[in-house]
Amino acid sequence: MQTKKVFTHVEPIAKDNDLKLVEVNYVKEGPDFFLRIFLDKKGGITLDDCAAFAEIISAELDEWDIVEGAYYLDVSSPGAERPIKDEEDLELTLNKGIYVKAYKQIDGEKVDRHTDCLR
Template sequence: MSQSITDLVKELASPILENLQLELVDIEYVKEGKNWYLRLFIDSEDGVDIEECGMVSERLSEKLDEIDPIPHNYFLEVSSPGAERPLKTKADFEKAVGKNVALKTYEPINGEKHFEGVLTDFDGEIATLEIRVKTKTKQVEIPWGKIAKARLAVSFNI
Protein backbone atom coordinates (compact mmCIF):
# COMPACT_ATOMS: atom_id res chain seq x y z
CA MET A 1 0.00 0.00 0.00
CA SER A 2 1.56 3.26 -1.12
CA GLN A 3 -0.42 5.44 1.30
CA SER A 4 0.32 5.05 5.00
CA ILE A 5 -2.51 3.97 7.30
CA THR A 6 -2.36 7.25 9.26
CA ASP A 7 -2.52 9.33 6.06
CA LEU A 8 -5.48 7.32 4.81
CA VAL A 9 -7.28 7.59 8.15
CA LYS A 10 -6.67 11.34 8.20
CA GLU A 11 -8.19 11.58 4.72
CA LEU A 12 -11.23 9.51 5.79
CA ALA A 13 -11.68 11.27 9.14
CA SER A 14 -11.33 14.87 7.94
CA PRO A 15 -14.83 15.24 6.39
CA ILE A 16 -16.41 13.48 9.39
CA LEU A 17 -14.68 15.82 11.83
CA GLU A 18 -15.39 18.88 9.71
CA ASN A 19 -19.09 17.97 9.63
CA LEU A 20 -19.12 17.72 13.44
CA GLN A 21 -16.99 20.88 13.81
CA LEU A 22 -14.19 18.95 15.49
CA GLU A 23 -10.44 19.11 15.02
CA LEU A 24 -8.03 16.22 14.47
CA VAL A 25 -5.18 16.58 16.96
CA ASP A 26 -3.23 13.39 16.29
CA ILE A 27 -3.42 9.86 14.89
CA GLU A 28 -1.47 6.85 16.16
CA TYR A 29 -1.29 3.43 14.56
CA VAL A 30 0.78 1.31 16.95
CA LYS A 31 1.35 -2.24 18.05
CA GLU A 32 1.29 -2.75 21.81
CA GLY A 33 2.04 -6.30 22.84
CA LYS A 34 0.19 -8.53 20.41
CA ASN A 35 -2.54 -5.98 19.63
CA TRP A 36 -2.72 -3.17 17.07
CA TYR A 37 -4.37 0.16 17.97
CA LEU A 38 -5.61 2.89 15.70
CA ARG A 39 -6.09 5.97 17.88
CA LEU A 40 -7.57 9.31 16.93
CA PHE A 41 -7.31 12.26 19.27
CA ILE A 42 -9.95 14.90 18.58
CA ASP A 43 -10.84 18.24 20.13
CA SER A 44 -12.84 21.44 19.77
CA GLU A 45 -12.79 24.84 21.43
CA ASP A 46 -15.29 23.56 23.99
CA GLY A 47 -13.61 20.17 24.38
CA VAL A 48 -15.17 16.86 23.34
CA ASP A 49 -17.43 14.47 25.15
CA ILE A 50 -17.98 10.72 24.99
CA GLU A 51 -20.91 11.09 22.58
CA GLU A 52 -18.81 13.00 20.05
CA CYS A 53 -16.03 10.43 20.33
CA GLY A 54 -18.62 7.68 19.78
CA MET A 55 -20.06 9.39 16.69
CA VAL A 56 -16.61 9.79 15.14
CA SER A 57 -15.72 6.20 15.98
CA GLU A 58 -18.93 4.85 14.44
CA ARG A 59 -18.70 6.91 11.25
CA LEU A 60 -14.99 6.25 10.75
CA SER A 61 -15.44 2.54 11.44
CA GLU A 62 -18.05 2.38 8.64
CA LYS A 63 -15.61 4.05 6.21
CA LEU A 64 -12.78 1.74 7.24
CA ASP A 65 -15.01 -1.33 6.84
CA GLU A 66 -15.90 -0.22 3.29
CA ILE A 67 -12.32 -0.08 2.04
CA ASP A 68 -10.73 -2.51 4.55
CA PRO A 69 -7.18 -1.03 4.41
CA ILE A 70 -5.85 -2.86 7.48
CA PRO A 71 -5.21 -6.58 6.90
CA HIS A 72 -5.32 -7.66 10.57
CA ASN A 73 -7.48 -7.07 13.65
CA TYR A 74 -7.05 -3.77 15.47
CA PHE A 75 -8.79 -1.65 18.08
CA LEU A 76 -10.16 1.75 17.01
CA GLU A 77 -10.04 4.31 19.82
CA VAL A 78 -11.30 7.89 19.55
CA SER A 79 -10.67 10.23 22.46
CA SER A 80 -9.76 13.71 23.64
CA PRO A 81 -6.03 14.50 23.69
CA GLY A 82 -6.33 15.29 27.40
CA ALA A 83 -4.72 18.01 29.44
CA GLU A 84 -1.26 17.33 28.02
CA ARG A 85 -2.26 17.57 24.38
CA PRO A 86 0.58 17.34 21.84
CA LEU A 87 1.59 20.45 19.95
CA LYS A 88 2.28 19.40 16.37
CA THR A 89 1.72 22.42 14.15
CA LYS A 90 2.59 26.08 14.15
CA ALA A 91 -1.12 26.80 14.70
CA ASP A 92 -0.98 24.61 17.85
CA PHE A 93 1.92 26.71 19.11
CA GLU A 94 0.09 29.96 18.37
CA LYS A 95 -2.91 28.73 20.39
CA ALA A 96 -0.60 27.67 23.25
CA VAL A 97 0.96 31.12 23.84
CA GLY A 98 0.49 31.95 27.52
CA LYS A 99 0.27 28.28 28.55
CA ASN A 100 2.73 25.94 30.21
CA VAL A 101 4.46 23.68 27.69
CA ALA A 102 7.09 20.95 27.68
CA LEU A 103 9.49 20.72 24.75
CA LYS A 104 12.19 18.32 23.67
CA THR A 105 14.74 19.40 21.07
CA TYR A 106 16.69 17.39 18.52
CA GLU A 107 19.94 18.88 19.77
CA PRO A 108 21.00 20.74 22.90
CA ILE A 109 20.28 24.45 23.28
CA ASN A 110 22.41 26.03 25.99
CA GLY A 111 23.37 22.48 27.00
CA GLU A 112 19.75 21.31 27.46
CA LYS A 113 17.34 19.22 25.38
CA HIS A 114 14.29 19.28 27.71
CA PHE A 115 12.47 22.49 28.55
CA GLU A 116 9.34 23.29 30.50
CA GLY A 117 7.90 26.73 31.01
CA VAL A 118 5.37 29.26 29.82
CA LEU A 119 5.30 29.80 26.06
CA THR A 120 5.41 33.59 26.03
CA ASP A 121 5.72 34.05 22.26
CA PHE A 122 5.73 32.18 18.97
CA ASP A 123 6.43 34.13 15.80
CA GLY A 124 6.20 31.18 13.43
CA GLU A 125 9.92 30.40 13.63
CA ILE A 126 10.98 30.91 17.26
CA ALA A 127 9.26 29.62 20.40
CA THR A 128 10.10 31.77 23.41
CA LEU A 129 9.75 30.09 26.79
CA GLU A 130 9.92 31.68 30.21
CA ILE A 131 11.48 29.09 32.48
CA ARG A 132 11.45 29.37 36.23
CA VAL A 133 14.63 28.24 37.99
CA LYS A 134 14.19 28.46 41.76
CA THR A 135 13.27 32.11 42.35
CA LYS A 136 14.48 33.47 38.99
CA THR A 137 13.06 33.28 35.50
CA LYS A 138 14.95 33.09 32.23
CA GLN A 139 13.92 33.36 28.60
CA VAL A 140 14.92 30.63 26.16
CA GLU A 141 14.42 30.92 22.41
CA ILE A 142 13.96 27.64 20.57
CA PRO A 143 13.95 27.53 16.77
CA TRP A 144 10.95 25.72 15.22
CA GLY A 145 13.23 23.35 13.27
CA LYS A 146 14.92 22.12 16.45
CA ILE A 147 11.71 21.08 18.25
CA ALA A 148 11.41 17.28 18.27
CA LYS A 149 8.33 16.98 20.50
CA ALA A 150 6.06 19.40 22.33
CA ARG A 151 2.96 19.21 24.47
CA LEU A 152 0.93 21.27 26.87
CA ALA A 153 2.15 20.61 30.39
CA VAL A 154 0.07 20.54 33.53
CA SER A 155 1.69 22.70 36.17
CA PHE A 156 1.07 22.39 39.85
CA ASN A 157 1.72 25.46 41.92
CA ILE A 158 2.19 24.34 45.49
Protein backbone atom coordinates in the same frame (compact mmCIF):
# COMPACT_ATOMS: atom_id res chain seq x y z
CA MET B 1 -1.23 0.15 6.64
CA GLN B 2 -0.77 3.77 5.74
CA THR B 3 -1.82 6.19 8.45
CA LYS B 4 -1.66 9.02 5.89
CA LYS B 5 -4.39 7.31 3.89
CA VAL B 6 -6.57 6.97 7.00
CA PHE B 7 -5.87 10.62 7.89
CA THR B 8 -6.92 11.75 4.40
CA HIS B 9 -10.19 9.81 4.60
CA VAL B 10 -11.04 10.76 8.19
CA GLU B 11 -10.14 14.47 8.14
CA PRO B 12 -13.17 15.71 6.13
CA ILE B 13 -15.53 13.75 8.37
CA ALA B 14 -13.93 15.32 11.44
CA LYS B 15 -14.32 18.79 9.89
CA ASP B 16 -17.97 18.08 9.09
CA ASN B 17 -18.45 17.37 12.81
CA ASP B 18 -16.63 20.57 13.91
CA LEU B 19 -13.61 18.58 15.06
CA LYS B 20 -9.92 18.84 14.22
CA LEU B 21 -8.15 15.63 13.33
CA VAL B 22 -4.79 15.97 15.09
CA GLU B 23 -3.10 12.66 14.43
CA VAL B 24 -3.59 9.02 13.39
CA ASN B 25 -1.43 6.21 14.80
CA TYR B 26 -1.43 2.49 14.09
CA VAL B 27 0.53 0.48 16.64
CA LYS B 28 0.96 -3.06 17.83
CA GLU B 29 0.78 -3.57 21.58
CA GLY B 30 1.34 -7.15 22.62
CA PRO B 31 -0.70 -9.34 20.29
CA ASP B 32 -3.17 -6.57 19.40
CA PHE B 33 -3.21 -3.73 16.86
CA PHE B 34 -4.67 -0.30 17.69
CA LEU B 35 -5.81 2.39 15.28
CA ARG B 36 -5.75 5.58 17.30
CA ILE B 37 -7.47 8.72 16.09
CA PHE B 38 -6.74 11.90 18.04
CA LEU B 39 -9.26 14.76 17.87
CA ASP B 40 -9.61 18.23 19.33
CA LYS B 41 -12.00 21.15 19.10
CA LYS B 42 -12.35 24.67 20.41
CA GLY B 43 -13.30 24.45 24.07
CA GLY B 44 -11.80 20.97 24.34
CA ILE B 45 -12.84 17.49 23.30
CA THR B 46 -15.14 15.43 25.54
CA LEU B 47 -15.61 11.71 26.06
CA ASP B 48 -19.03 12.03 24.40
CA ASP B 49 -17.39 13.67 21.34
CA CYS B 50 -14.94 10.78 21.08
CA ALA B 51 -17.63 8.12 21.47
CA ALA B 52 -19.90 9.76 18.88
CA PHE B 53 -17.05 10.08 16.39
CA ALA B 54 -16.01 6.46 16.94
CA GLU B 55 -19.55 5.40 16.02
CA ILE B 56 -19.48 7.51 12.87
CA ILE B 57 -16.02 6.51 11.70
CA SER B 58 -16.16 2.80 12.54
CA ALA B 59 -18.58 1.96 9.72
CA GLU B 60 -16.65 4.20 7.31
CA LEU B 61 -13.36 2.45 8.09
CA ASP B 62 -14.98 -0.93 7.40
CA GLU B 63 -16.34 0.34 4.08
CA TRP B 64 -13.00 1.86 2.98
CA ASP B 65 -11.17 -1.35 3.93
CA ILE B 66 -7.89 0.54 4.45
CA VAL B 67 -6.79 -1.29 7.58
CA GLU B 68 -6.00 -4.97 7.09
CA GLY B 69 -6.81 -7.50 9.78
CA ALA B 70 -8.37 -7.06 13.20
CA TYR B 71 -7.68 -3.94 15.26
CA TYR B 72 -9.11 -1.90 18.09
CA LEU B 73 -10.35 1.59 17.26
CA ASP B 74 -9.38 4.17 19.87
CA VAL B 75 -10.69 7.74 19.46
CA SER B 76 -9.40 10.21 22.03
CA SER B 77 -7.98 13.65 22.74
CA PRO B 78 -4.33 14.25 21.91
CA GLY B 79 -3.57 14.78 25.61
CA ALA B 80 -1.65 17.40 27.54
CA GLU B 81 1.69 16.73 25.86
CA ARG B 82 0.37 16.97 22.31
CA PRO B 83 2.57 18.46 19.64
CA ILE B 84 1.57 21.88 18.33
CA LYS B 85 1.89 21.38 14.58
CA ASP B 86 0.10 24.34 13.05
CA GLU B 87 -1.62 27.64 13.79
CA GLU B 88 -4.96 25.93 14.44
CA ASP B 89 -3.31 23.73 17.11
CA LEU B 90 -1.89 26.87 18.68
CA GLU B 91 -5.32 28.54 18.71
CA LEU B 92 -6.82 25.47 20.42
CA THR B 93 -4.04 25.62 23.04
CA LEU B 94 -4.27 29.33 23.93
CA ASN B 95 -5.01 30.00 27.61
CA LYS B 96 -4.14 26.40 28.56
CA GLY B 97 -1.05 24.99 30.22
CA ILE B 98 1.54 23.61 27.82
CA TYR B 99 4.83 21.75 28.15
CA VAL B 100 7.68 23.31 26.21
CA LYS B 101 10.81 21.42 25.24
CA ALA B 102 13.53 23.54 23.66
CA TYR B 103 15.61 22.23 20.77
CA LYS B 104 18.32 24.84 21.35
CA GLN B 105 19.43 26.66 24.47
CA ILE B 106 17.48 29.74 25.49
CA ASP B 107 19.31 32.19 27.76
CA GLY B 108 22.02 29.58 28.25
CA GLU B 109 19.61 26.84 29.33
CA LYS B 110 18.05 23.89 27.58
CA VAL B 111 15.38 22.79 30.04
CA ASP B 112 11.87 21.47 29.78
CA ARG B 113 9.26 23.88 31.10
CA HIS B 114 5.56 23.93 31.85
CA THR B 115 4.00 27.27 31.11
CA ASP B 116 0.73 28.92 30.20
CA CYS B 117 0.11 29.46 26.50
CA LEU B 118 -1.04 33.05 26.16
CA ARG B 119 -1.43 35.23 23.10
